[in-house]
Structures are given as structure tokens and as C-alpha cells.
Amino acid sequence: MNAHNLTEASMLATTTRGGRKDGEVILDVQNISLSFGGVKALTDISFNVREHEVRAIIGPNGAGKSSMLNCINGVYQPQQGSITFRGQTFRHMNSRQVAEMGVARTFQNLALFKGMSVLDNIMTGRNLKMKSGLLAQAFRWGPAEREELQHREFVEHIIDFLEIQAHRKTPVGRLPYGLQKRVDLGRALAMEPQVLLLDEPMAGMNVEEKQDMSRFILDVNDEFGATIVLIEHDMGVVMDISDRVVVLDYGKKIGDGTPDEVRNNEDVIRAYLGVEH
Amino acid sequence: MGFFLETLFGGLMVGMLYSLIAIGFVLIYKASGVFNFAQGAMVLFAALAMARFSEWFPLWFGFQSQILANILAFIAAMAVMIVVAWLIERLALSKLVNQEGITLLMATLGIAYFLDGVGQTIFGNDIYKIDVGMPKEPLMVLQNTFQGGLLLSQEDLIAALVAAGLVVVLAIFFQKTATGRALRAVADDHQAAQSIGIPLKRIWVIVWSVAGFSALVAGIIWGSKLGVQFSLSLVALKALPVVILGGLTSIPGAIIGGLLIGVGEKLSEIYLGPMFGGGIEIWFAYVLALVFLLVRPQGLFGEKIIDRV
Amino acid sequence: MFYRENGQFKSSYRADQQIFPIAQDRLAILVLLLVAFVVVPLGVSDYWMRAILTPFLILSLAALGLNILVGYCGQISLGTGAFMAVGAYAAYNFQVRIDGMPLIASLLLGGLCATVIGVLFGIPSLRIKGLYLAVATLAAQFFTDWAFLRIQWFTNNSSSGSVSVAGLNVFGVPIESPAQKYLFCLIFVSVFALLAKNLVRSAIGREWMAMRDMDVAAAVIGIRPVYAELTAFAVSSFIVGVAGALWGFVHLGAWEPAAFSIDRSFQLLFMVIIGGLGSIMGSFFGAAFIVLLPLLLNQLPGWLGFSISTALASHLETMIFGALIVFFLIVEPHGLARLWSTAKEKLRLWPFPH
Numbered sequence: 018m019n020a021h022n023l024t025e026a027s028m029l030a031t032t033t034r035g036g037r038k039d040g041e042v043i044l045d046v047q048n049i050s051l052s053f054g055g056v057k058a059l060t061d062i063s064f065n066v067r068e069h070e071v072r073a074i075i076g077p078n079g080a081g082k083s084s085m086l087n088c089i090n091g092v093y094q095p096q097q098g099s100i101t102f103r104g105q106t107f108r109h110m111n112s113r114q115v116a117e118m119g120v121a122r123t124f125q126n127l128a129l130f131k132g133m134s135v136l137d138n139i140m141t142g143r144n145l146k147m148k149s150g151l152l153a154q155a156f157r158w159g160p161a162e163r164e165e166l167q168h169r170e171f172v173e174h175i176i177d178f179l180e181i182q183a184h185r186k187t188p189v190g191r192l193p194y195g196l197q198k199r200v201d202l203g204r205a206l207a208m209e210p211q212v213l214l215l216d217e218p219m220a221g222m223n224v225e226e227k228q229d230m231s232r233f234i235l236d237v238n239d240e241f242g243a244t245i246v247l248i249e250h251d252m253g254v255v256m257d258i259s260d261r262v263v264v265l266d267y268g269k270k271i272g273d274g275t276p277d278e279v280r281n282n283e284d285v286i287r288a289y290l291g292v293e294h
Numbered sequence: 295m296g297f298f299l300e301t302l303f304g305g306l307m308v309g310m311l312y313s314l315i316a317i318g319f320v321l322i323y324k325a326s327g328v329f330n331f332a333q334g335a336m337v338l339f340a341a342l343a344m345a346r347f348s349e350w351f352p353l354w355f356g357f358q359s360q361i362l363a364n365i366l367a368f369i370a371a372m373a374v375m376i377v378v379a380w381l382i383e384r385l386a387l388s389k390l391v392n393q394e395g396i397t398l399l400m401a402t403l404g405i406a407y408f409l410d411g412v413g414q415t416i417f418g419n420d421i422y423k424i425d426v427g428m429p430k431e432p433l434m435v436l437q438n439t440f441q442g443g444l445l446l447s448q449e450d451l452i453a454a455l456v457a458a459g460l461v462v463v464l465a466i467f468f469q470k471t472a473t474g475r476a477l478r479a480v481a482d483d484h485q486a487a488q489s490i491g492i493p494l495k496r497i498w499v500i501v502w503s504v505a506g507f508s509a510l511v512a513g514i515i516w517g518s519k520l521g522v523q524f525s526l527s528l529v530a531l532k533a534l535p536v537v538i539l540g541g542l543t544s545i546p547g548a549i550i551g552g553l554l555i556g557v558g559e560k561l562s563e564i565y566l567g568p569m570f571g572g573g574i575e576i577w578f579a580y581v582l583a584l585v586f587l588l589v590r591p592q593g594l595f596g597e598k599i600i601d602r603v
Numbered sequence: 604m605f606y607r608e609n610g611q612f613k614s615s616y617r618a619d620q621q622i623f624p625i626a627q628d629r630l631a632i633l634v635l636l637l638v639a640f641v642v643v644p645l646g647v648s649d650y651w652m653r654a655i656l657t658p659f660l661i662l663s664l665a666a667l668g669l670n671i672l673v674g675y676c677g678q679i680s681l682g683t684g685a686f687m688a689v690g691a692y693a694a695y696n697f698q699v700r701i702d703g704m705p706l707i708a709s710l711l712l713g714g715l716c717a718t719v720i721g722v723l724f725g726i727p728s729l730r731i732k733g734l735y736l737a738v739a740t741l742a743a744q745f746f747t748d749w750a751f752l753r754i755q756w757f758t759n760n761s762s763s764g765s766v767s768v769a770g771l772n773v774f775g776v777p778i779e780s781p782a783q784k785y786l787f788c789l790i791f792v793s794v795f796a797l798l799a800k801n802l803v804r805s806a807i808g809r810e811w812m813a814m815r816d817m818d819v820a821a822a823v824i825g826i827r828p829v830y831a832e833l834t835a836f837a838v839s840s841f842i843v844g845v846a847g848a849l850w851g852f853v854h855l856g857a858w859e860p861a862a863f864s865i866d867r868s869f870q871l872l873f874m875v876i877i878g879g880l881g882s883i884m885g886s887f888f889g890a891a892f893i894v895l896l897p898l899l900l901n902q903l904p905g906w907l908g909f910s911i912s913t914a915l916a917s918h919l920e921t922m923i924f925g926a927l928i929v930f931f932l933i934v935e936p937h938g939l940a941r942l943w944s945t946a947k948e949k950l951r952l953w954p955f956p957h
Contacts, residue, residue: 407924
């Protein structure tokens with residue numbers, strides 16, 4: 018299956034990791050601060066993300082990683098700071114706007130639509146691109162039916178890519194956790210995102226499943242050309258697949274750089290391993 | 295001005311009566327998360343039991359005293375309500391524990407229909423009297439301040455006092471007793487309560503019995519006022535906007551909501567009614583609740599519904 | 604061994620996405636439609652068509668509309684009777700006040716009026732959720748109860764709110780006899796069922812189900828919650844409104860506000876729940892159950908050989924009805940539609956056990 022006809026828009030330089038050109042800064046997070054009542058979840062966080070790179074956000078539990086993604090995504094509105102996406106600066110992101118601009122995400126706790134099949138779940142990711150009106154859908158006229166079939170074809174490519182063909186008609190609630198995570202990814206991919214936010218995509222997986230998921234993520238990065246922002250706890254995975262890493266602790270940024278730079282950063286070591294007495 | 299005050303008081307009284315029924319809703323919702331559509335049917339059932347027992351006991355046991363009849367009838371009716379509570383828990387609730395809200399709501403509707411049918415089969419479907427010695431003559435007060443004085447219904451006054459008394463008793467029960475504490479724990483989190491050894495089933499039987507008790511009290515008050523008949527369960531539908539206004543989880547909310555609805559209804563009928571052609575009582579309470587909800591979706595004292603991602 | 608998908612390969616997405624992908628299902632539906640359109644009007648008694656099949660069809664339509672709101676979009680509505688009433692009275696006004704108004708146009712316009720009211724009451728649903736919304740929909744119910752009784756304009760100045768229609772015809776073809784009324788309703792119901800099925804398997808259907816299952820995630824995908832909820836209310840009320848108009852015009856002929864009271868709302872909700880939430884077919888099952896049950900209960904004493912007073916009979920009916928509802932909810936909360944699909948699964952395997 019030639020994966021290049023999947024995204025008409027992205028013309029990629031290379032498909033190998035080392036040789037890929039990282040592009041311009043596509044997402045720039047500036048001085049974001051977020052509080053819930055008295056609790057400060059994020060304090061003055063700034064970092065940027067380059068096009069086509071794999072950017073990891075790591076940190077101990079409760080560091081504010083998911084909150085950061087939620088801010089980028091428009092689920093939370095930060096009290097201070099701004100986010101620049103492709104040159105446009107926003108004080109607040111609106112979920113739908115963000116989706117339209119090409120940002121998709123997966124969720125830590127799998128926000129899948131339990132009542133629908135795998136196929137339907139991924140099809141919902143295509144909703145933004147479906148233009149038929151209500152009446153057209155009711156009568157299923159020529160153009161409406163064609164559009165539905167067109168999008169079905171695209172979703173089937175994604176299903177092939179994620180190797181979940183056997184489960185396409187199964188209600189997602191019945192699938193094992195690992196497969197559900199793939200459906201979550203599939204739904205995000207269906208949006209043809211330019212930036213993909215992955216919230217702990219490997220949580221709860223064994224070694225084999227993690228290898229599969231890593232392969233999918235890298236393939237998405239290579240073949241779809243999507244920029245990946247990834248929250249992950251497994252250090253091995255992070256060091257292996259990311260280009261650059263941001264480290265958060267207690268809502269503050271304590272490290273930013275390549276995996277090697279971050280690995281040797283004292284603050285980061287202290288945050289994870291504690292202080293030597 | 296005098297007329298306004300009379301209407302106001304009348305509204306407050308009616309409001310207290312609505313609250314009596316609403317309290318039953320809140321009790322059950324707080325403790326089991328079930329929205330008990332059968333509360334109205336329970337009120338009717340309890341009232342029927344009371345009315346008929348007070349009629350039958352003198353005949354069966356051969357005594358004359360009305361007071362004795364009433365006391366025995368009350369005890370018997372309460373016993374019946376406890377049995378009903380136990381049956382509901384055993385046959386319906388425990389089997390439906392993990393279902394969604396709408397399924398439980400439908401189940402209580404089914405129970406309501408069932409209770410209606412059973413009640414009328416066992417106790418009959420005429421209009422029955424409850425005579426607990428409520429004074430029927432109105433009271434004239436404040437004859438010096440207002441010309442002719444204000445007309446207050448003694449019956450309604452006593453009903454209001456009883457409702458207030460019931461609330462105090464319930465409040466003490468919830469705050470001060472061990473069972474009350476257990477009930478509050480269950481209301482907060484079923485699983486946590488279970489894990490510290492609170493017997494969930496027994497708690498639910500207790501809650502539904504207490505709701506049955508408040509239904510009985512409400513039934514006696516309303517039945518004494520209106521006579522015990524089928525339309526009593528329709529009156530209970532009025533309690534819904536009360537609960538919505540006050541918040542599904544708050545007993546003080548049920549009182550305040552009741553007062554607001556009662557006053558609102560009476561005043562609107564008198565002052566707004568003519569503009570609309572009369573009879574707006576049937577929808578005013580609901581529209582008021584709806585408008586309120588737009589401003590405060592969880593009701594006055596209800597808990598905010600939090601969506602977690 | 605008769606009900607198998609073996610050998611039925613789909614070589615196009617279009618084939619895979621048909622409403623009835625299995626050939627045996629298609630055959631069954633064809634047979635059903637044949638029976639419904641041809642055999643019934645010719646062979647079934649007038650009483651059955653007038654008293655059982657026509658109300659069943661119209662109530663199925665109303666249940667279908669309600670199912671879209673409750674089953675597919677996850678909202679609770681206790682005021683369905685109100686929307687039926689709006690449809691009926693609006694259609695009445697169009698029919699009576701405008702000379703030469705075609706019947707079908709009146710019915711559809713009645714549905715559109717119900718849509719407007721439906722959308723109006725759908726707006727609070729964005730702020731109010733769950734049980735609070737359920738009780739808020741009761742406001743619609745009681746308000747329309749009152750409006751059609753007291754506001755004289757709606758009922759062409761009838762003092763009791765009762766109105767009647769006569770001489771129904773579609774381009775000269777009369778809709779008078781039970782068979783004609785039955786066929787008229789059948790055509791409406793078939794068309795609407797098809798349109799509804801198309802909607803729920805398209806993008807908008809998925810939006811509704813997404814809102815039902817997890818609305819926060821839906822927003823993040825780019826689904827507009829407002830659009831999804833309001834369209835659910837709109838489509839649902841349209842169908843319910845048309846059903847109401849059909850109920851008044853075709854089934855009752857003459858009606859008053861009490862025909863659309865809160866009992867009707869509860870009845871429709873029961874149909875949807877027992878039939879199966881989120882299932883088009885379920886709406887039909889539910890309607891059949893609710894329509895046939897009282898009949899069955901009425902006949903039962905006769906079959907068993909004893910008779911009881913009418914008052915007692917109606918009480919027993921209420922009791923058994925309530926008990927059956929609870930029983931059903933315990934045994935199969937997903938309704939008859941789920942029982943049906945489970946039966947089909949077993950049929951697929953028959954005669955093998957697994």
C-alpha cells in the first residue's frame with residue numbers, strides 16, 4: 018500500500034530518521050500559566066515545536082504535561098500567555114478552531130465513543146471535512162453518498178495502516194486496551210493533522226505493544242509528515258524516538274533540548290531521582 | 295396590600311406542602327442517585343393506606359375512638375411503606391444498580407404505575423377521607439393592622455409547621471445519628487461506603503422507608519386537605535420543579551424551592567393570570583424552574599456537575 | 604444454516620454500507636414490505652387496521668423521532684406529547700385557514716412548526732444536562748397543554764380546545780376508509796424510517812452518537828456541540844410533529860389537548876426504552892409492544908375463563924404494565940432490539956451451538 022497518496026498536502030523530504038529536515042517553528046508556546054482555583058498547574062511555560070519533528074514532554078506525575086496539551090488544544094484556557102500556531106497568535110484556543118487548523122490529539126484516558134464501532138469512531142475524525150448538509154444526508158443523494166464513500170476509503174487506509182482490519186465493525190467498548198489505543202490514534206489521524214498531540218500513547222502496554230505503537234508513531238511522522246508532540250513516561254521510548262525533549266516538574270519547565278542534553282541535565286536527574294544527601 | 299399578603303401566605307403554605315413531597319425525592323436521590331418518579335404514587339399509596347386503615351380498624355377491632363383508629367392506622371400505614379421499600383429494593387433496585395440514569399428513571403415510572411394499580415386494587419378507588427382532626431375553619435389575624443384582618447387557613451398553617459418539624463427531625467437524623475452518617479456516606483460514594491463496611495442494601499431500604507415516611511406525612515396532610523383520590527399523584531408532579539429549583543441533592547433546597555414555587559404560583563395566577571387568560575398554574579412552576587436552570591443549571595443548592603476528560 | 608453470511612462478499616464500500624448487508628435480511632424486509640403494503644389492506648379486518656395497525660404505525664413514527672433524541676443523541680425528553688400537539692394543531696391551522704391546502708403540505712408544515720418549538724427547547728440543553736433537562740422538558744408539556752386549551756386562536760376559537768378535520772384527501776384520492784388511512788400512514792412511516800436510517804448512519808448520526816458518548820472529546824475532534832444538539836432536537840421534533848399531525852388527522856379525526864398529555868409522553872418514552880435506545884428497528888418493536896400489551900391483557904381473563912369488573916381490569920392492567928416495565932428493564936436494558944440481534948446471532952450459528 019503506497020502510503021504517499023494518503024496526504025496530498027505534505028511533500029516530504031526524506032523518509033529516514035536521521036536525514037529528515039526539521040522545518041520552521043510551527044507551534045510556539047509563550048509564557049503559559051494555568052491555575053485551577055488555588056492550584057497552579059503551569060507556571061510561565063515557553064517552548065517551541067518545529068515542523069516534522071517529534072517533540073516529547075516528560076516529567077514526573079502531576080507535572081502538568083496533560084494540562085499543557087489541553088491548553089494547546091483549547092480544552093483549558095490559560096490565564097496568561099499565548100500560543101502561536103503557524104504565525105497566528107492566540108490568547109485562547111477554541112477546540113473547534115484548533116481542530117480546523119490541523120491539530121489532533123489522543124487522550125490519556127481514551128475518550129473513545131464507546132457506543133460506536135471502530136469504523137464509526139475513526140469516521141468521526143473525518144467529520145470536519147464532510148460538507149453534505151442535513152437534507153442531503155437524509156436522502157443520501159449522489160454527492161452525499163459519494164462523499165461518504167470517499168471518506169470511508171480514507172479511513173480504510175488508516176485501518177490498514179494500524180492493522181485493525183479484523184475489528185472494524187466491533188463496538189470499541191469490547192476491544193482490549195491496546196487496540197482501543199490504536200483506534201484513538203486512528204481517529205486523530207483521520208483528521209489529517211499537521212500536529213498530532215499524543216497523551217501517553219503507550220500507557221499500560223507491554224513491550225511488544227510499545228514497539229508496535231512506536232513504529233506507528235514514527236511511520237506517522239515519516240509518511241504523513243505530521244509533527245508529533247508526545248507525552249510519555251517510558252524513558253527508553255522517549256530517548257529513542259524524539260528529536261527534542263521538554264521537561265516539566267511541578268508546572269515549571271526544567272529542561273529543554275535534545276535527548277542527550279536533557280539526559281545529562283542535573284535538574285532533570287534531581288526531579289526524577291531525588292537529591293543525594 | 296392585605297390581599298397581597300394573604301396571597302403571599304397562601305403561597306408559602308402551599309409551598310411547604312410541595313416541599314413535603316419534594317423532600318422524599320431528595321432523600322432518595324441523595325442516597326442512591328435514583329430519581330424517584332414513584333414518589334407521587336408513594337404519597338397516594340400511603341394516603342390510601344392511612345385512609346382505609348383508619349376506616350377499617352374500628353370495624354375490624356370494634357372500637358369507637360377516632361384518635362385510636364388514626365394512631366393504629368398510622369402505624370399500619372408506616373409498616374406497609376416499609377414493606378414497600380423493602381420490596382422495591384429487593385426486586386427492582388438491586389437488580390438495576392449499574393444501569394444508566396434513564397433506565398432507573400423508567401424503572402421508577404414502572405414502579406409508579408404498579409403502585410397506582412396495586413393501591414387502587416387493594417384499597418379501592420373512590421375518594422376517601424382522612425380525618426386527623428385538622429381544623430377546617432380559617433383564621434383571621436392582624437385585624438388591627440388590616441381592615442377585616444387577613445384570612446389564613448389553619449389547616450395550611452399546621453401543615454407548614456408539620457413540614458418544618460419533619461425537616462428538623464430529618465436534619466437531626468442525618469447529622470447526629472450513625473445511620474444518618476452512613477446515609478450521607480452512601481450519597482457521596484457508593485463504592486467507598488461499601489468498602490468501609492456500610493451495608494448498601496440495608497441503607498437503601500432505610501432511605502426508601504424514610505422517603506416512605508415523608509410520603510405518608512405528605513399524604514396525610516394533602517389527603518386531609520383534598521381528600522384521598524387519584525389526582526394526588528398528579529399533585530406530586532408539581533414537586534418536580536421544586537426539586538429542580540432547589541437542587542436535586544439538597545433538603546434545605548427542597549424547602550426553599552417549595553416556598554419559591556408556591557409563592558410564585560399563587561402570585562402569578564392572581565397578577566399575571568388575567569393577562570394570559572387564566573389557568574397558568576399548570577405550567578408556571580415548570581417555566582420558572584426552567585428559567586432558573588438557565589442561570590444556574592444545578593439548581594439553587596445542588597452540586598455542580600463536573601465533566602472530567 | 605439458513606441465515607448465513609457465507610459467500611456474501613462485499614467488493615465495494617457501497618455494498619458494505621447498505622442498510623441490510625445480509626441477503627437474507629434483504630429478502631425478509633422485502634417480504635415484510637410486501638405483506639404490509641399488499642396483503643394487509645386486502646386481507647386484514649377493518650377493525651385491526653383502524654384500531655391496531657394504524658395507531659401502531661403512527662406511534663412507531665413518534666417513537667422513532669424520540670429515539671433520535673434520546674437514543675442517538677443521549678438527551679432525555681419528557682415532553683414529547685407537547686411536540687405532537689404542536690404538530691397536530693399547527694397542521695390543523697394550516698389546513699383549515701388556507702383554502703385548498705394540500706393535506707401532505709399541512710402535515711409537513713405542522714412538523715416544521717414542531718421543529719421550531721423543538722429547537723427552542725433544545726437551546727437550554729446546552730446548559731442543562733440530564734435529569735434537570737428532563738424536568739425542563741416537562742415545562743414544554745404543560746405549557747402546550749395550557750396553550751391549546753386557552754389560546755383561542757390555535758383552535759379556531761373552540762372553547763374546549765377540541766378540533767376536528769374531515770374530508771381528507773390527497774390530490775382527490777380520499778383517505779377515508781381504514782384501509783386508505785392505513786396505507787397513507789404506512790407510506791409516511793416507510794419514507795421517514797428510510798430518511799431517519801440514512802441520517803443515523805451518516806456524518807450527522809455519528810456526531811449525535813459522539814455527543815452522547817463523550818461530548819468533550821467530540822468538541823476536540825471538531826464537532827460543534829451546538830449544531831449537533833440542535834439538529835438532534837430539530838430532526839426529532841419534526842418527526843414527532845408529523846406523527847402528531849397524523850395522529851390527529853388520520854387516527855383520531857377529532858381531538859383535544861388531552862390526546863397529547865403527559866401520559867402520551869411517558870408512553871412514547873417507554874416505547875423507546877423497551878424497544879431499544881439507538882435503534883430504528885427498536886422504535887417499531889417498542890411501539891408494537893406497548894400497543895399490543897393492553898389488548899393482550901384485556902383478552903386474557905376471557906381466555907382463562909373468568910371475568911372481572913372493568914375497574915378492576917384497568918387497575919390490573921396498570922399494575923401489570925408497571926411490573927412488566929421494571930421486569931423488562933432488569934432483564935434486557937437495551938431493549939427488544941438487543942434481544943432481536945442476539946436472536947439473529949444465534950440464528951447465524953444454528954444448528955451449531957457456538
